[in-house]
Amino acid sequence: MHVATLTVFPVKSTRAHPVLTTTVHAHGLGGDRRWALVDGSGAVVTARTRDRMLLIAATPTATGLRLSAPGRAELDVEFPVDGDVVPVGVSRMPRARYAGRAASEWCSTVLGEHVALVWQSDPRARTVSAEHGGRDGDHMSLADAGPLLVATTASVARLNEWIAETDRDATIPITRFRPNVVVDDDSAGALEPFEEDGWARIRIGGVSYRFAEQCDRCVLTTIDPDTLAHGKEPLRTLARHRKRAGKTWFAVRMIPERSGVISVGDRVEVLERQPVAAG
Structure with a gap:
């Protein structure tokens, strides 16, 4: 697996800013x-x-x-x-x-x-709460709940297959989920949909990351950032296939275990796996 895209959001909740390489800090990516x-x-x-x-x-x-x-x-x-x-x-x-x-x-x-x-x-003035997978010494930017959001191309491909069952013309780009890191596979089929839910620890380039939690999704994912048009997807389909505890889930929050550099093309390795919550 490898890093397909890297994205930071310099001002919270504004447009995405793609980068080819950036620093990794304990609180997240540089500039995010x-x-x-x-x-x-x-x-x-x-x-x-x-x-x-x-x-x-x-x-x-x-x-x-x-x-x-x-x-x-x-x-x-x-x-x-x-x-x-x-x-x-x-x-x-x-x-x-x-x-x-x-x-x-x-x-x-x-x-x-x-x-x-x-x-x-x-x-360093803002900690990651224990409710969202934080431990002593973890801190974060102004993101909602964790330092880094990771998604995979396999998961959005499966989501779009589900969406096509009811609307063949609707496709949701992975950018709607505002991930910092998008992971792709080096050969077709090597990456299973939603396998990131089971990544307890991963290494990207020379930096390791610890799983914090799955990410619950909000209405922002239903807004087209270019046209500002509002719709029902992807939440409608996620509610059919990925609903648990009254919330819908897509992508995972990770916490850097050290500082370093991350770049598009970096190899992604799974160091430890964990059980995946049902639903």
Whole structure:
């Protein structure tokens, strides 16, 4: 098996940013989800309820971010290392650095409501909860529940086979699930659908990763990031085939066991396997 694609999401819940290589930290991939948008109360806003966030593209730069969106001039934002510390509604991280008025006004114009851009200055300040597979010493970015999301091409292929049983014209790309790492096989049929559920530990290149949990899926997967059209797939089909404890499941969260570098094409090895939950 090998890494087919690598993706980071510099600002939580905005457009994907593909990369060919990046660093791996304990908190996740370099440049992934260290920024977020919050409303006037400090609550994090996401594309689940503000689909226009998917129009915002954020590109990491040496000094911060470059923001772009249709009809808007690009804006360079520097890391707000001396920015005001403001309260935010992020689990296990009550404060973040305010990125400044210009960035917040730019994002507010795209969304059509007042929001502020904030930055996580130190990812060690936020732990991975035990509920989501965290142990002492595990920490993470502003991602929902874990440092890294891994999916496989075999699993999305099987999902699309299931979808075709009721709608032959519907195909869901794996990008809808917003994985950081997509794993493909070196020869057809070598990778079984959903076998990632049973990966207790894997190695990608020179870095090993520990299984944290299967990932439960939300309404964001039903929104086309290019057209902002909303639909019923893939949740409708996942509910028929991958429902357990009232939730639907696709892809797995992993926790890096050390730092290093990860690149497209890196070999993926399964070091340990585990039983897979039914459903």
